[in-house]
Amino acid sequence: MGSRVLVDTDYLIDYVRRRAELPEGQWFISEITLYEFTRGTRDPAEAKKLLEEEFTVIYHDNEIIERAAGIWRKLRGAGLLVDDRDLLVAAVAIARKLPLLTRNVKHFERFRPLGLELHPISLAGSLSGRREG
Structure with a gap:
């Protein structure tokens, strides 16, 4: 089996549209990616079910929330504002x-x-699997 990888929403969309391939291995998505993807579908419940069959969804626990809060403080202290969704996805990747x-x-x-x-x-x-024009 290949490596473990956290798939972000933009890449997931390309994969679903057959514009990208996923590397061999175990695939994960964060609950943020699950939300971002399903909100744009006609049938969010069905989309959620299909994603949960193909990917392991990582839901936020105390470790991830604490990691995200620490990252936010560091970036804010450096004067760098970031989107909370990106911050939470990054926190999942770092924590796991x-x-x-x-x-x-x-x-x-x-x-x-x-x-x-x-x-x-x-x-x-x-x-x-290059993007199709």
């Missing part, structure tokens, strides 16, 4: 030691000094 697979490297770069690992595919900016 999962590399994040995202197309939005720019938003997540600021979390790298705090322990976030970006999946190599994210850093390469492409994948074997």
Whole structure:
């Protein structure tokens, strides 16, 4: 079995639309990704069910909330404002030691000094299953 990876919403959307492939391994999504994805569907309950069949959903627990609060304080102290959803996804990845697979490297770069690992595919900016025009 391959590696474990946390999949961000933008990458998940590309995967569902068959514009991207997921690396071999165990796939996770955060509850934020579950929310962001299902809110844009015609049938959120069905979309949630299908995602839960294919991905392990990580729900926020005390460790993740405390990690997120600590990250927020550090970034705020440095004068860096971030979207709470991105912060929570980053906190999940850091707390669970999962590399994040995202197309939005720019938003997540600021979390790298705090322990976030970006999946190599994210850093390469492409994948074997290239985006279709």
